[in-house]
Structures are given as structure tokens and as C-alpha cells.
Amino acid sequence: MRRRPSLWRRLDAASRYAFPIGTLIFGLFVIGLPFGLPGQAELRPIFAMACVFFWSLYRPSSLPAPVVALTGVLVDLLGLSPVGLWAVLLLILQGATLASRRRLIPRSFFLTWAVFSSLAGSLSALAWAAQSLLALAVLPGLPVITETLVACGLYPALAAFFIRAHRGPAAVELA
Amino acid sequence: MLMLSLGLVLIGRADQNFSDHLRAGLDDLLAPAYQLVSGPVDAAEHGTGVIGHLFDMEAENEQLREQNRTLLQWQAVAMALEAQNDALKATLSYVPSPAPKFYTGDVVADLGGVYARSVLVVLPPRANDPKALVGAIAMDGRGVAGRVVEAGSRSARVLLITDLNSRIPVALGAAGAPALMTGTNGPDPALLYWAPGQPPAEGAMVLTSAVGGAFPPGLPVGVVHYNAQNDPVVLPLADLSALRLLRLFSYPENLPVLTPIPASPSAPHNRKH
Numbered sequence: 001m002r003r004r005p006s007l008w009r010r011l012d013a014a015s016r017y018a019f020p021i022g023t024l025i026f027g028l029f030v031i032g033l034p035f036g037l038p039g040q041a042e043l044r045p046i047f048a049m050a051c052v053f054f055w056s057l058y059r060p061s062s063l064p065a066p067v068v069a070l071t072g073v074l075v076d077l078l079g080l081s082p083v084g085l086w087a088v089l090l091l092i093l094q095g096a097t098l099a100s101r102r103r104l105i106p107r108s109f110f111l112t113w114a115v116f117s118s119l120a121g122s123l124s125a126l127a128w129a130a131q132s133l134l135a136l137a138v139l140p141g142l143p144v145i146t147e148t149l150v151a152c153g154l155y156p157a158l159a160a161f162f163i164r165a166h167r168g169p170a171a172v173e174l175a
Numbered sequence: 176m177l178m179l180s181l182g183l184v185l186i187g188r189a190d191q192n193f194s195d196h197l198r199a200g201l202d203d204l205l206a207p208a209y210q211l212v213s214g215p216v217d218a219a220e221h222g223t224g225v226i227g228h229l230f231d232m233e234a235e236n237e238q239l240r241e242q243n244r245t246l247l248q249w250q251a252v253a254m255a256l257e258a259q260n261d262a263l264k265a266t267l268s269y270v271p272s273p274a275p276k277f278y279t280g281d282v283v284a285d286l287g288g289v290y291a292r293s294v295l296v297v298l299p300p301r302a303n304d305p306k307a308l309v310g311a312i313a314m315d316g317r318g319v320a321g322r323v324v325e326a327g328s329r330s331a332r333v334l335l336i337t338d339l340n341s342r343i344p345v346a347l348g349a350a351g352a353p354a355l356m357t358g359t360n361g362p363d364p365a366l367l368y369w370a371p372g373q374p375p376a377e378g379a380m381v382l383t384s385a386v387g388g389a390f391p392p393g394l395p396v397g398v399v400h401y402n403a404q405n406d407p408v409v410l411p412l413a414d415l416s417a418l419r420l421l422r423l424f425s426y427p428e429n430l431p432v433l434t435p436i437p438a439s440p441s442a443p444h445n446r447k448h
Contacts, residue, residue: 032284033216036417041287065176077201079288083194084183091177131290134188140360143289
């Protein structure tokens, strides 16, 4: 370790630091591929929410607020929602997570899962309300329910991947 | 940061061009990347459709053979009709409508949102005036899939007919009864504003209508079907869940007025939009 040149060490630390941002943006890109899966469009905000929630909870320094805002704008531009809407929602999610992280971290996985599901549900409802307001029309409410259910069902799988990453390739202190 | 984002929402609301520009720029940026990735994805699917279709290929093959036999019979009928049509046109000195300019593009990304349905199409580099492509009609091999809402120098975004904001004037059946096809965010668009006395018939062909001047008349869209709530919907001919190639038809501004709608004083299609 000591004999390695410090440049490589710094590169290693930087890549570990950038891992959450990288997976987030790469994931948003992959979700855009035309797989023809049902509900693929709903997956984009759910994936962004899961990433922001998990990394704000366990590694907040790797996902600063400007990055979260930019990710939100990316979600809006890719998904034809009003620009800035998901930036606001993801920042709210990050704020809520950071406020409750001291109480959440020592608790069991099931509690964080439940908290994420309820947050995802309320943010989907908020997105629905905001988009209805901006479009001056009542949008169909079914996507809110599917989004919440998919978010609830998908979080354990995503969390399993994130937890491995949290201990391995994203751990800055191991560099 | 939150204030900045809220400000962004307001700016986007006040100036529609701002978000359109950003989106077109991002689409242009992403299109080559998506194009690069879509090759291997296509190869993995063997060009047969989505990955899920691999499992029921056997049954599908059997069905296709059956369909092929039926279609061969229809081909004979079509050729006979074509010959008859040619003969009739020759005697009528019929002037064909001008052929539209079109581009063929790969669908490289499915960029829908929760309340929006759109796909990204990569344009060939020779499309020299991309802005002229806004409003072009996108068709897959079978029917109308949507319209171009944004076009950059390399890519175009097509709003599908299932999108909530999609409104297409259509003509129903052989008589060409007017109606409006509106996207519902679900797979099948709804039919609105048909004449109350004549409900659309199940199985009637849905063609575009030139009312309002946005579409040329007579492009195939789908077939009328009554859903579980007994509301008429359109089953699109285009395979909207697995679009691969789209042709973008850019029609000249002065569309020929050849509506298949019979002129009657009480018909609502005279209304100007």
C-alpha cells in the first residue's frame, strides 16, 4: 500500500467517490434502452429515488446536493416531465433522508425499506399533483400506485447491490 | 439548491423553448451513445422482438405460418384489386398526391416518462434542415406511430399516439365518419367526438383525416375496438411497445385537400382549429 505512487491512490479514491454518481447516471441511461418492458418509464424516477435515498443514508458525501439536482434535471429531460420538477422532488427526498439518517441507520433493514416505500409513494403522489397542476388537467392516478408498488418491490434488490458496493467499490476509506 | 430547482421549474413553465432546447441538445448528445449500445441489444434479440418473446417463439412460429398462408391468399386479391385500380385511374386521369419526403431512422431509446410516451430516433446525417422535421409523421411498417415534436441535428423525438397530449383527427370506416383519437397514457388511445347517432363499429378501420391540416388523409392508424368499459378505443396497427425502425414523413405545407369525409352541412368537421 505504502509503496504505491500517490497518484494511483488518489485516482482510486476519486473513482470510489464517483461510484454512486456513475451508477446513477449509467442506470438512467440503460433504462432508456428500448427493451419494451411494461412500466419501463416508471423505472427511471424509481431508480433515481432509490439511489438518492440509499447513498444519502449511508454515504452522503458521495452524493452532494448539486449532483442530486442535476440528476433530477436529467430525469426530467429524458422523461418529458416539466424541467426541474424531479430536481425539486429528489432534493426533498435527500433532505428528508439526511434529517432522519441518525435515527434510521441503527434500525433494521425492514424499517428503512418501509420508510423508502412510503417516501417513494408520497413523492410519486407529489409528482402527480405537481404535473397535474402544471398541465392544468387531472392526470390518470394509476401510475402513482404502480410506481409505489414497483418501488417497494424493487428496493431490496437494488439495496443488495448498493450494500455490496458500499462495502467494496464505493468505499472511499479503503482506497 | 432547492430554490434554484424551483426557479428552473418556473423558467421552464414561462419559456417553453428553453426546455425544448435543453432536451434537443441532450438528445443529440445521447443519440450516438444509444446508437452504439443498440447494436448489441438488437443482436441479442435476433431482430425477433423483445427478449420476452424468445420464450414463446415456437407457438409464434406456428401462428406465423398460419398467417402466412392466409396472407398469400390476400396477396392475390390485392394484386387483382391493384390491377383494377390502375385501370380505373387510367380512365379517370387521376392526379396522384405528391410523394412526401421521408427519412428512415432507428429507434434507439424509449424516453417516455410516467405521464408521457416518446421514443428517440437517430436521423441520417443528410437531414440538413432538422427544424423542418418538427411535425413530421412517424410510421412503422404498419401504421401511424406518432409525430415528431423535437428535432436536433442528429436525433428526433417522436411523441407516440398513446401520449396524453396526442390528439389526432381520424376518419372511421368506409364512410369516413369523423372522430378524434386521444392518447390516454395506456396502450390503446380513446375515440372521442364521434357523431352521437352513429357509434363507431367494432372492427372498423381508423384512418387519419385531413381536418385541421396537420395530417394527410388516409394513413392507416388502427382498428376500432370496444373495451371492458364499453368505450370505443383504437387498437393501433403500429407495434408501439417494440418499435425498431420509424419512417418520418415530412409533408409539404400545402396539403392536398382530399378528405375521405363526405361533405354534409351538419358534419362537425367544418370547424376551424
